[in-house]
Amino acid sequence: MSKIQEFNDLHCAQELLFLGNAWDVLSALALEKAGFQAIGTTSWGIANSLGYADGEWIDFQHHLNIIQAIAEQVNIPVSADIEAGYGHDEQSIIDNVLRTADVGVAGINIEDSFKKQTGLRNITKHCHLLANMRARLDNHGYKDFFINARTDTYLLLMHPFEETMMRAQAYSESGASGVFIPGLIDINEISAITSNVDAPINLLSLPGLTNCQLLKELGVRRLSFGNALSDKIIAYLSQHAAQLVKDQDTSSLYV
Numbered sequence: 001m002s003k004i005q006e007f008n009d010l011h012c013a014q015e016l017l018f019l020g021n022a023w024d025v026l027s028a029l030a031l032e033k034a035g036f037q038a039i040g041t042t043s044w045g046i047a048n049s050l051g052y053a054d055g056e057w058i059d060f061q062h063h064l065n066i067i068q069a070i071a072e073q074v075n076i077p078v079s080a081d082i083e084a085g086y087g088h089d090e091q092s093i094i095d096n097v098l099r100t101a102d103v104g105v106a107g108i109n110i111e112d113s114f115k116k117q118t119g120l121r122n123i124t125k126h127c128h129l130l131a132n133m134r135a136r137l138d139n140h141g142y143k144d145f146f147i148n149a150r151t152d153t154y155l156l157l158m159h160p161f162e163e164t165m166m167r168a169q170a171y172s173e174s175g176a177s178g179v180f181i182p183g184l185i186d187i188n189e190i191s192a193i194t195s196n197v198d199a200p201i202n203l204l205s206l207p208g209l210t211n212c213q214l215l216k217e218l219g220v221r222r223l224s225f226g227n228a229l230s231d232k233i234i235a236y237l238s239q240h241a242a243q244l245v246k247d248q249d250t251s252s253l254y255v
Contacts, residue, residue: 202223
């Protein structure tokens with residue numbers, strides 16, 4: 001079975017897909033060893049590890065090299081977070097999606113918000129992008145490659161529910177394999193969206209939205225934790241590095 005088919009099947013399995021988010025090969029291998037069935041890269045974590053802010057400030061080829069290294073070193077499917085596609089027009093975004101598929105990942109996250117300016121892409125134009133992306137992937141031998149269409153409505157709008165429902169339905173109809181809605185935490189709104197969108201819904205773990213079993217009962221098919229683990233690791237590293245300097249003693253490393 002191909003990694004693409006395996007990844008698609010995980011979204012249809014009895015259990016919710018709990019996706020581990022990695023930012024380098026070491027973190028990916030640790031997540032695989034721990035028992036995660038699939039990995040999603042975190043653009044925030046990758047950028048942070050290289051000294052950049054999130055938001056497509058890294059050279060795309062540099063970002064892609066890290067994604068490729070992760071995909072080559074683990075035996076489970078990998079989905080690549082490529083933000084809004086690192087392109088200034090539809091053609092360049094789709095070309096970058098194909099380059100990403102070429103390094104061996106099973107899917108991508110692609111966002112509908114702008115990176116160098118505020119706001120959301122026009123829904124009609126974004127649906128056109130998704131439809132053409134699907135067609136180009138199919139034509140290049142990547143049938144069923146998982147396009148996880150992320151909508152940033154809950155991050156950018158004051159009253160996002162109706163816009164989210166409209167975008168989620170439209171993205172699904174335009175060829176998206178799944179819809180990712182970071183910031184959605186209201187139980188009633190989650191249930192309404194999962195009941196009315198014909199695609200697996202992916203949510204982002206946040207305080208108060210953490211339990212896989214509860215989300216499964218609400219119809220959610222996938223949960224990821226984004227940069228939360230990488231942030232926790234960095235905080236741990238910073239804390240212990242500061243302790244070493246303060247103590248001028250390395251005994252804490254061996255406790």
